[in-house]
Amino acid sequence: AVVSTQSGHYGRAHLGASTFEAQTRVALQISEQFLALRDGTSSFGALNAPLLRDALAKPTDTKLFVSLGKILYMLSPNTKTIRLSSSESVAPYAVMSGFLTAKGVPGCNLISIKQVVEENQLSFEVVEDDATEKAVVISGESVSVAGVVEGTVPFLTRINKTHTSIPLIGTLQALKDANDLADLKETAKSLHFVGDVVLVNFQPDAKASSESSSPAVAF
DSSP, X not given: OEEEOTTSOEEEOOOSOOSHHHHHHHHHHHXXXXXXXXXXXXXXXXXXXXXXXXXXXXXXXXXXXXXXHHHHHHHOTTOOEEEESOOOTTHHHHHXXXXXXXXXXXXXXXXXXXXXXXXXXXXXXXOOOOTTOOSEEEEOSXXXXXXXXXXXXXXXXXXTTEEEEEEOOSEEEEEOOGGGGGGGTTTEEEEEEETTEEEEEEOTTOOOOSSSSSOOEEO
């Protein structure tokens, strides 16, 4: 590949694996690195290795963190500092990844998330665990939510002080105006009344309400 520079000089990038044998060895080495990263035995050659290693080691926990981040954005989109109870290193970045993904910010993966949160002026604070609550708790500007993993499915277990048990699958939207419910009879799969919020789970391929002030998020 020809590479140009601002000074007008040109060069040609050189890949060491220019023979069939070398390409085979490189492919094998990369595969071994992925397996080692998955198993947590080595992070050689990996960017943001600690985050990736933790995420791959506990995929269901990571899914819960991301899902709670999406729920937090849906209920408190103006949040600038996210407080969370988990001390796992991947937790705050996975939560912020979900929050910014729900906001529509591109590139919110665990490779680029540190730069993305800085660009979007989002921060986090780890708070002391509540010994009486086993769920992961995250809080934003005006709301707190909690969740657990059952099997491989993340569940929302609390919004503020109201307890619930909602699987975070499909597409969810929060409605605060009861009048919006009349338009959702054909598309709503289930309704969950949590305090003054109605969470609507939509049928597959169904469109969320465009009238609601709350964004719909997909899990």
